[in-house]
Amino acid sequence: MIKNLLGYLLSVILLLLIWQGVSSLLVYAYQDPQDARIVRLVPSPLTVLAFMINHWEELGKHLLGTSFRLITSIILSLALAIPLGLYIGHANWARRYLTPFVYSIYPIPKVVFWPVIFLLFQIGQATEDIAKITFIVLVVFFQLLVSIRDAAENIPKEYVVTALAAGVKPFRIYTNVILPGSLPAIFSSLRVSLGLGIFAVYVSETTFAFGTPEYGGLGWFIFKSGILNINGDYAAIVAIAALGLTLYVLIEFLEHWLCRWKYVGHEIQR
Amino acid sequence: MIEVKDLGLVYKEAGSGRPNPVIQNLSLSVEAGESVAIIGPSGCGKSSLLYILSGLLRPSSGNARIAEQEVTKPRQDVALMLQESGLLPWKSVWDNATLGSRKNKAERRERLQEAFEELGIAGMEARYPSQISGGEKRRVSLARALAQEVKVILMDEPLAALDTLTKEATQNLILTLWKRHSFTLVLVTHDIEEALFLGQRVLIFAPRPTHVVTTVENPKMGEVSYRQSQEFFDRVQQVRGLLQT
Ligand SMILES: Nc1ncnc2c1ncn2[C@@H]1O[C@H](COP(=O)(O)OP(=O)(O)OP(=O)(O)O)[C@@H](O)[C@H]1O
Numbered sequence: 001m002i003k004n005l006l007g008y009l010l011s012v013i014l015l016l017l018i019w020q021g022v023s024s025l026l027v028y029a030y031q032d033p034q035d036a037r038i039v040r041l042v043p044s045p046l047t048v049l050a051f052m053i054n055h056w057e058e059l060g061k062h063l064l065g066t067s068f069r070l071i072t073s074i075i076l077s078l079a080l081a082i083p084l085g086l087y088i089g090h091a092n093w094a095r096r097y098l099t100p101f102v103y104s105i106y107p108i109p110k111v112v113f114w115p116v117i118f119l120l121f122q123i124g125q126a127t128e129d130i131a132k133i134t135f136i137v138l139v140v141f142f143q144l145l146v147s148i149r150d151a152a153e154n155i156p157k158e159y160v161v162t163a164l165a166a167g168v169k170p171f172r173i174y175t176n177v178i179l180p181g182s183l184p185a186i187f188s189s190l191r192v193s194l195g196l197g198i199f200a201v202y203v204s205e206t207t208f209a210f211g212t213p214e215y216g217g218l219g220w221f222i223f224k225s226g227i228l229n230i231n232g233d234y235a236a237i238v239a240i241a242a243l244g245l246t247l248y249v250l251i252e253f254l255e256h257w258l259c260r261w262k263y264v265g266h267e268i269q270r
Numbered sequence: 271m272i273e274v275k276d277l278g279l280v281y282k283e284a285g286s287g288r289p290n291p292v293i294q295n296l297s298l299s300v301e302a303g304e305s306v307a308i309i310g311p312s313g314c315g316k317s318s319l320l321y322i323l324s325g326l327l328r329p330s331s332g333n334a335r336i337a338e339q340e341v342t343k344p345r346q347d348v349a350l351m352l353q354e355s356g357l358l359p360w361k362s363v364w365d366n367a368t369l370g371s372r373k374n375k376a377e378r379r380e381r382l383q384e385a386f387e388e389l390g391i392a393g394m395e396a397r398y399p400s401q402i403s404g405g406e407k408r409r410v411s412l413a414r415a416l417a418q419e420v421k422v423i424l425m426d427e428p429l430a431a432l433d434t435l436t437k438e439a440t441q442n443l444i445l446t447l448w449k450r451h452s453f454t455l456v457l458v459t460h461d462i463e464e465a466l467f468l469g470q471r472v473l474i475f476a477p478r479p480t481h482v483v484t485t486v487e488n489p490k491m492g493e494v495s496y497r498q499s500q501e502f503f504d505r506v507q508q509v510r511g512l513l514q515t
């Protein structure tokens with residue numbers, strides 16, 4: 001685990017170096033003052049860092065807004081998708097009759113519903129967050145549902161048979177077999193969903209009905225900065241990336257702890 | 271101990287929905303403390319029979335009784351051992367061995383500790399199944415059955431995936447445990463020698479739908495050095511012949 005953290009750290013440093021490299025390359029390639037606006041398209045990480053320090057309070061509030069929407073949505077999606085997905089994947093009737101239903105909703109692009117949801121909830125300032133969270137859940141939930149359902153269905157039958165024959169009550173099969181057996185798949189699907197969730201939170205934050213929101217989120221910050229404030233755009237992107245990375249690392253820790261049975265035994269050479 | 275009477279099992283074919291009779295008019299009985307091996311062509315319904323006896327599958331007709339009671343749901347005094355995946359990978363060895371047990375905690379603990387000692391797997395309680403060998407996994411399953419003080423152990427090709435030496439060691443172990451604890455043993459196997467080493471009777475199932483049973487009596491089973499005797503090899507040939515017809 002410590003090794004993994006070190007890996008993350010090194011990757012971040014590498015990314016920053018590449019970024020600095022591109023930025024320096026532009027400075028070198030476009031020395032004509034006429035091209036200054038091109039050079040400005042990729043500011044150096046240090047410039048962005050300076051911007052972040054100067055605007056930490058404003059950025060921090062937006063980061064809080066984005067984190068709140070993203071994390072709430074993901075927890076809600078999990079709370080809905082885990083029980084439902086496990087049930088649909090395991091229970092015979094549900095697998096037979098609800099699977100086609102789930103599969104036919106899955107490919108519908110949920111993003112296109114953002115305007116509809118936004119307008120539906122356009123009652124007051126308080127409901128704006130509800131609209132956004134509803135939208136993010138809509139995007140993330142089906143992704144989770146489909147993979148959790150598949151994972152539950154693919155649990156080897158022998159495990160279920162063993163537990164039932166040993167005297168585990170049928171409804172306890174979920175906690176003893178189906179859930180723990182699906183956990184690795186739930187985690188890998190959670191990682192994919194996190195990416196989707198970040199995308200959805202960005203889309204949702206580009207729209208606000210009521211004035212200029214303080215906690216509008218990094219999406220809002222980028223949206224209103226636009227081409228006029230490129231350093232601000234980068235600062236917000238860095239903040240989103242940092243949020244995403246933190247959540248990834250958190251998920252990885254959680255997985256190592258909850259699925260420790262997967263990480264014991266021989267570390268085979270590959 | 272086990273009474274199977276006019277048992278029938280019909281699966282519905284997944285695509286067409288056509289009935290697929292797997293077991294038909296099967297009757298057999300096993301005495302308490304007896305050891306019976308079942309051998310038969312692949313797909314003849316041996317696993318299905320064990321599922322019915324375990325209370326996991328309801329027969330389409332006839333009935334199966336254990337200890338004078340019709341089997342309708344899994345019983346605490348009957349254990350089922352499968353070929354593989356008999357242990358849940360996400361539970362420790364100890365938690366696997368207590369899975370589904372309704373004994374009270376203290377008693378369960380004591381019994382299981384004894385069983386682990388007897389089977390030579392004490393000290394492995396905290397490990398996960400991926401951290402023990404195939405032979406040890408079988409011992410954990412056996413320990414679970416012993417700690418439960420079951421009256422019947424049903425085995426579905428439990429040793430098929432083991433290497434020859436581990437297999438023979440585990441066969442000896444099963445024989446020892448059977449003699450010592452006098453449970454009723456029903457062993458489904460593809461291995462003719464295993465059937466004759468562990469079964470007082472060997473039941474040969476006809477191809478699906480299973481009905482007629484040829485019984486080979488095997489009274490010398492359990493005697494020292496039976497396995498090396500000419501008689502043993504003659505029996506093996508006899509069973510092989512019966513299976514081929
Ligand atoms: N759920 C099911 N639906 C339909 N047919 C099934 C089902 N399960 C098993 N069968 C069929 O029932 C027959 C008996 O299966 P079973 O697993 O009992 O055989 P077996 O004797 O244990 O075979 P093997 O020796 O290969 O383990 C097979 O032909 C199989 O295809």
Ligand SMILES: [Mg+2]
Nearest residue numbers: 316317318426
């Ligand atoms: Mg079978």
